[in-house]
Structures are given as structure tokens and as C-alpha cells.
Amino acid sequence: MTPRLDATGLGLAGRLEETDLLIGRPQLVCLVGPNGSGKTSLLHAIAGIGSPRGEVRIDGIDPAGLGPDARRRLFSYLPAGREAAWPISARDAIALGLPAGAQAGAIAAMLDALDLTGLAGRRIDRLSTGERSRVLIARALAAQPRLLLLDEPAANLDPLWQLRLMERLRAQVREQGQAVLLAIHDLDLAGRYADRLIVMHGGRIAADGEPAALLAGSHIPAVFGIERRGGAWRPLSPPADPRSSR
């Protein structure tokens, strides 16, 4: 089976050290790491944003040689920012994710899937941040590409929509054979839905493996400075002050 993503020697000056990443089969892969750890840079390097180094093959195809329409069918990228430069409608924003000649029903299907039908004609600058997030997620999903690169898709969504989004992504992986690589800060959400977890730290992959094992291991405390106590993530306990025992 051709790997969904085969990236070798990826790098971005000053932000991402030389990194290899293989997603061999349809998987929901969550990228976690503290601010500035290289999650966005890794997504940028795969998507070809900001003059990255390295080679990328998606379904065996080098996206660098493709035109905009073919790239839309191969992969999509959702940035962490939720702003749009011009006040186009929600419907038109979703259409920007589709290649020319895409099925007429594709936009209506995405509007329906993300419960946006009633907002289709609204200007996206007049939507709430959460509604706008759903529109931009719909844009990223619209062309049903082989690889989804999503930067904090759950940010700004209410708890119900966070769960709905993750359920939908997991269903797309299972039913349509897509691979999803998404950056996320919610470790519990990542642990619940990810098939695979990648921990980023200092511009490199610090750990990569099965989510439950990684979340229970030593990487999370070492990288984030937090630990699970009493069923919740809490800052690491400060080391006991030896003077206090005297």
C-alpha cells in the first residue's frame, strides 16, 4: 500500500529541525507540544509553506509539481488563524477549497455536515469565531483530499462541536481512507480520538507512538511540565524544599 504521507528530511530554517515522518495507512494522527515546539512548522513544511527543505510524497505523489486543483484533491491545509482578508460569504469560502469542476452538491454537503446551511449566505466576517472556524474547516474538508493537515481545528469550537469534529475526522479515516495530521492542545481529546500521537519539542519529534502509552509515560511531564493527578492535568509539583523539613 502506498503511504499516505512519506516525508523525509523536512526542515524550516530556525523552526523545524530535520524531520522524517511516515504515515503508512489511513490514520488520525495528533500532534501535541507546547507553544513554539514546531507543530505548525511541521504542517507548513509538509504543505510547502515558507520555503521548506525536504521531500514530500502524498499517496506517492510529489505535490510540488502539481497545479492548484490537483493539490486541492491531494491534501488540504487549515491554518490556525481564523481570519479572512475579504468579506466573502460562507458558501464562497467553502468553494475556495474545491477544484474547478467539482460536484455541484459538494458545497451543500459540507454546509449540511457542519450545520452551516442557515449561514451559507452570511459574510464570514459577520460570523462568530466558532461559526467561522466551522466554515474554514468545511473549506479544508470539502475536496475530500487524501491528507488533511489541520492546525488546531478544535480551537474556538464549543465542546459539542469539538466532539462532533473529532468523530467526523475519525469516520473519514475509517470510511474514506484519508490520513489526518492535526495539531491540538487538548491532550484528553487527542488521547480519546488519535490512532497515533506525536509529541513535538524544540522543533523536533520527541516521541511518536500509541496515544495511551505516551500520555501515561514520561514524555508529557518532561515536555509540557504537567502531570496527571486526580484525573486532571496539573502543573508538576515543585520539588520539596529541603529547608522546609528542618
Next chain:
Amino acid sequence: MTRRAALLLWSLGAGLFLLSLLTPWAAIGELLARDRALGLAILTELRLPRALLALSYGAMLGGAGAAIQALFANPLASPDLTGTTSGAALGAVVTAYIFGFAAPVALSLGAVAGALGALFLLLALAGRRAETATLLLSGLAISALAGALTTLALALAPSPFAFYDAYDWLMGSLVDRSLAQAAFAALPAAAAILLLLRLSAPLDALTLGEDVAQSFGHDVARLRLEIVCLTAVGVGACVAICGAIGFVGLVAPIFARRLTGGHPGRALLPACLIGASLLLAADLAVRLAPLGRTLPIGVVTALLGAPFFLWLVAHMRWRLER
């Protein structure tokens, strides 16, 4: 843009072009009947260059305004407010009055160089996606600098009549240009517009940010360079022949985006048509106004455009504060 709106814009432009050539009907008809050769000469040597210049300069300003606004993601970016036209005027004045080259090709090259200098300076000062305040302040500074240097160049010019000579041209005028001079403006403008229209899709992709446009495979750095160069060539060539004409490049794209659902790239062609119609209409107004003398067209566009600009700033502020 709907087909009906496109057709309406084409018809409006074509109608104004014909009106520009043939009004007042009675006088032209009478002249053609009395002395056909003289009538035709007036049509081809006086009216045609003027109408062609209004058409091409207006379309160029509309297209350049739409492209610059899309690039900077800002509806207040336009060739005049970014200092491009002032830079072009400075380039042409230095070429003509300091270096002494008055041929249209030399003036055009000088104006293009000045426009390029202004746009690159703006990119350096305001950044790639400039906030309104930074963009306007940078544009204001560049315009002020270019204006001061233009005055200095005219003051230092060997000819004592330099100020008088340049006055009408600096105010923007389409009058008394030959067909050859019109071609020096219209041909580079047409080429620049055609090449700008190719950039419609990448400019639309920029709506969702530079990162998304790059993920679609658009080379944003190259896009920026292409827009700067094409705008400088087209606007520079027009300024060299007709002087600086303001506000058309600001107003036309704003109306054009209303026809394209806010899409900045798709607004390029309608902005060209609206720009051409605006300048043709302004020139007709200048020619037919019963004032006893012909006003420079730049004065008319500024008189109409400046209040629109003030309304736009107030409207944007109102929306921000809402």
C-alpha cells in the same frame, strides 16, 4: 459577477467611449457634412487619442487598484494612496526636466522607474499585508516625498518655464495628446491589464491568507513581484503621458467587489471596466461643463473621489467601533 452585470459594464464602457468621440452630435454631424476631411481629422486626431487615453488609463487604474488592494488585503490601497502615481510623476519630471529627455519612451521609462521605486519603498515600510494606518501613513510619506522631490526637480530645471509647462500635466490631463502618445500609454496599460487578469485565481486564494494560498501552490512572493512590476509599468506609462489622476484606482475596485461577492481576484476585470467608465465619464463632464475653460481631469476625479475616500474611512471606523 453575474452575466447581466458584466454585460452592463461592457455596454456602459462602450457607450461612454462612443459618447466621448461623438458628442455633441449636432456639431460633429454639421462639421462632417461641411468639411469631411476636417471632421475626420478632429475625430481621429483630437477625440480618439483622448477617448483612448481615458479608456486605457481608467482601466489601468481600476485593475491596478484591485490588484494592490487584494495584495495588501486592504480596501484603502490604491495607486495614488500608495504613492505609486506620485513616484511615477517624479520619475517623468526628473527624466524630462533634469535629464532633458522629452521623448514619450524616455518619459515612460522614467515614470515606470519612479512607480517601481515607490511601490518597493511601500513594501519595505508597510510590510506585506499592511494595516490601514501603516499603509496610509507610508503612502502619505512616499507621496509627500515624491511631491517635494518633483517640486525640487522643477525648481532646479534649466528651463525657467518648467513649473508652467508641467502644471497642467501634473494635475492630470488627457487633452492635446497625439495618437502616438496615446499608444505609448494604452499599449503598456493593455499588456499590464491582460497579465494582471491572469492573477485572478491566486488573488482570490489570498482571501484565506498567504499560508492557504501557498498550500494551493501559489508562489506568493512571485505574485507580489508580478503585481508590483505590472502596476508600475501600466500606471507609470499612463502617468508619463497624462500626469497623475487620483481616486479612480481607489473607487473602482470597491464597486467591483460588490459585483463579485467580495472576491478580490474576480473583481479585477469589473474594476478595469468601472475604472474606464469613470474616467470616460469624468472626461465628458470636463469637456461638456459650461465653465468657459477645460479643467484638468485630475481635479475633477479628486473633487469627486476625496469625499468618497472620507466616507470610506468613516465607514471603516464605524464598523470597527460597532
